[in-house]
Amino acid sequence: MCKRSELLVSTTNKINHPLLSVSNLSWYAGNTQILSDISFQVPVGSFTGMLGPNGAGKSSLLRCLYRYISPENGQITFNNQDIRSLSNQEFARNVAVVLQHTPQQFNLSVFDVVALGLIPHKTMFSNNSKDDLALIKTAIEQVGLSDKTQVDFETLSGGEKQRVMIARAIVQRPQLLLMDEPTSHLDVKYQIQIMELAKSLGITIIASFHDINLASALCDQLLVLKKGNLQAVGQPKEVITEVMLSNVFDVCTKVSQHPQHHAPHVTYFYGYNSSDRAANQGDDK
Amino acid sequence: MRSFTLIAVVLLALVVSFISALAIGAADLSFYQVLLSIIGMNEHSGQFAHSIVWQLRMPRSILAFIAGSGLAMAGLILQTITRNPLADPYLFGISSGASFGVVVAMTMAGIGLGFYLSFAAFVGSLLAIGLLLLISGFSRQQQVESMLLAGVALSFLFSSFTSLMLYWSDPQAVTAILFWTLGSFSRAQWDLLWFPCLVVLSCLAFMFAKQRQLNAILLGDEGAVTLGVNVNKLRVIMLLLSSLLTASIVALCGGIGFVGLMIPHIVRFFIGQGSRKSLVVTALVGGIFMLWVDIASRVILDNQELPIGIITAAVGSLFFLTLLYVRKQKSVI
Numbered sequence: 001m002c003k004r005s006e007l008l009v010s011t012t013n014k015i016n017h018p019l020l021s022v023s024n025l026s027w028y029a030g031n032t033q034i035l036s037d038i039s040f041q042v043p044v045g046s047f048t049g050m051l052g053p054n055g056a057g058k059s060s061l062l063r064c065l066y067r068y069i070s071p072e073n074g075q076i077t078f079n080n081q082d083i084r085s086l087s088n089q090e091f092a093r094n095v096a097v098v099l100q101h102t103p104q105q106f107n108l109s110v111f112d113v114v115a116l117g118l119i120p121h122k123t124m125f126s127n128n129s130k131d132d133l134a135l136i137k138t139a140i141e142q143v144g145l146s147d148k149t150q151v152d153f154e155t156l157s158g159g160e161k162q163r164v165m166i167a168r169a170i171v172q173r174p175q176l177l178l179m180d181e182p183t184s185h186l187d188v189k190y191q192i193q194i195m196e197l198a199k200s201l202g203i204t205i206i207a208s209f210h211d212i213n214l215a216s217a218l219c220d221q222l223l224v225l226k227k228g229n230l231q232a233v234g235q236p237k238e239v240i241t242e243v244m245l246s247n248v249f250d251v252c253t254k255v256s257q258h259p260q261h262h263a264p265h266v267t268y269f270y271g272y273n274s275s276d277r278a279a280n281q282g283d284d285k
Numbered sequence: 286m287r288s289f290t291l292i293a294v295v296l297l298a299l300v301v302s303f304i305s306a307l308a309i310g311a312a313d314l315s316f317y318q319v320l321l322s323i324i325g326m327n328e329h330s331g332q333f334a335h336s337i338v339w340q341l342r343m344p345r346s347i348l349a350f351i352a353g354s355g356l357a358m359a360g361l362i363l364q365t366i367t368r369n370p371l372a373d374p375y376l377f378g379i380s381s382g383a384s385f386g387v388v389v390a391m392t393m394a395g396i397g398l399g400f401y402l403s404f405a406a407f408v409g410s411l412l413a414i415g416l417l418l419l420i421s422g423f424s425r426q427q428q429v430e431s432m433l434l435a436g437v438a439l440s441f442l443f444s445s446f447t448s449l450m451l452y453w454s455d456p457q458a459v460t461a462i463l464f465w466t467l468g469s470f471s472r473a474q475w476d477l478l479w480f481p482c483l484v485v486l487s488c489l490a491f492m493f494a495k496q497r498q499l500n501a502i503l504l505g506d507e508g509a510v511t512l513g514v515n516v517n518k519l520r521v522i523m524l525l526l527s528s529l530l531t532a533s534i535v536a537l538c539g540g541i542g543f544v545g546l547m548i549p550h551i552v553r554f555f556i557g558q559g560s561r562k563s564l565v566v567t568a569l570v571g572g573i574f575m576l577w578v579d580i581a582s583r584v585i586l587d588n589q590e591l592p593i594g595i596i597t598a599a600v601g602s603l604f605f606l607t608l609l610y611v612r613k614q615k616s617v618i
Binding site for chain 2: 066067090091095097107111112113116117118119120122125152
């Protein structure tokens with residue numbers, strides 16, 4: 001009975017109180033406007049994908065969401081609270097971030113990197129408790145790297161590194177996970193694996209994607225950005241259309257239904273980009 | 286329990302090194318004599334040994350140990366906050382600032398030795414670090430890059446001032462400065478030891494407290510910010526601490542290069558950087574290394590002390606090259 005009422009509450013929450021809500025957000029890099037007047041909402045437990053060509057402002061928007069940069073105009077609320085009103089530690093307890101790449105570093109082990117997720121939950125001199133160690137162990141198991149716990153992080157492959165970063169996010173125990181193109185420069189297998197792994201965590205996720213088909217397969221909601229403007233928001237089947245793909249990405253496509261998950265699937269046509277073709281012919285001569 | 290063994294080995298090495306440092310020198314004492322002196326059993330029967338141990342070698346060895354640990358920690362701090370394996374206290378102009386202070390004190394105020402010279406060195410290095418922070422400390426983006434570049438530029442700037450002042454001063458001052466820059470522990474006195482000891486211990490405590498945050502910085506500023514770490518503030522504090530470490534040591538011992546750069550790397554060959562125990566091991570290994578350098582400086586030449594800086598650079602670089610070679614061999618297999 002209890003479970004059922006909880007379920008009811010969470011559904012109503014989904015409708016009435018989004019976990020994250022962005023209204024009229026604008027951000028300038030110097031004098032150049034990078035993001036203009038962006039508004040959207042992210043329901044609790046949903047997987048939101050961000051699409052857009054290079055330079056559309058996906059990373060900048062995510063950076064606003066995780067407070068790395070602060071927007072000039074507009075408001076971002078998390079659980080109905082302005083995110084600027086939260087302390088660094090409070091914010092980090094609720095929002096975890098997986099970035100595109102990590103800089104080269106010295107010899108931290110997989111364990112050390114995953115343990116970083118404890119930072120927002122720990123005071124200055126506190127040691128790792130038994131619970132902390134168990135949490136770290138479970139997180140590493142969950143991403144399938146138990147045999148590499150003591151291995152140097154630097155020696156891992158790109159896909160393994162991103163799995164470690166997800167394990168770190170698991171240890172951070174956030175309500176919201178933000179991912180900035182976590183699968184670029186990974187093999188197809190790992191692109192699917194990483195995103196499915198993230199989705200399996202069952203928390204609210206906002207991730208930017210390069211691969212439109214992957215986003216279509218996994219996301220409940222898509223945001224499409226072009227030159228800092230929000231072009232479309234909605235479910236994949238509403239958003240992914242041939243017209244949108246032509247307008248935003250400048251490609252010629254056919255959108256069909258995927259045989260397995262029935263979300264839109266994009267097939268690209270080649271030789272339709274006039275400027276590219278002219279350039280190619282120039283090369284031939 | 287591999288890490289337990291490692292700590293045990295390091296602690297044992299520390300005890301052996303310290304007793305050796307007390308025993309070996311111009312007048313060789315036996316280990317037995319040293320032990321008797323330490324526990325104060327030969328105060329009357331072995332006056333000579335007792336006063337050598339307590340008045341000469343003990344303060345000197347403590348200073349050597351503290352200097353080694355402090356410089357190793359300063360190097361570790363700087364390598365961590367800049368994510369640059371080549372960072373060490375000397376790259377940031379801290380020691381050129383100290384040299385500048387010493388030259389000014391010697392040539393303009395006519396100070397030859399003692400406390401005031403140390404004080405001048407201290408002020409000089411703080412001046413260098415103050416300028417560095419003014420230039421780079423408050424930039425939010427690319428703080429690391431501007432710190433490294435400004436540090437190198439300041440280092441050269443202070444060196445040129447130093448050279449200019451030397452050019453105008455008499456040869457005696459030039460020799461004195463040269464010896465000062467090469468480093469020595471012969472200025473060790475009991476009443477000057479407390480300050481560097483205090484600085485080293487407080488820095489170790491602070492690094493213990495901030496160890497998780499420092500690890501986070503290794504994985505990039507942006508990632509650390511998302512974990513709730515105030516990266517820019519922490520970096521400025523750590524930079525100040527490492528300059529305080531370097532300044533308090535350089536002021537007493539003169540310029541001792543290469544330890545800050547090398548010891549953290551040597552420790553990294555054996556133990557991961559992520560844990561608090563690696564901090565302790567780095568500090569201890571730095572101290573042990575310096576004890577042996579000091580012993581070498583006393584015994585290599587008869588009736589004469591070889592400057593510390595020459596030995597640290599020579600031994601350190603050879604040892605480091607060997608480790609690199611060994612690691613290459615290992616990775617080939």
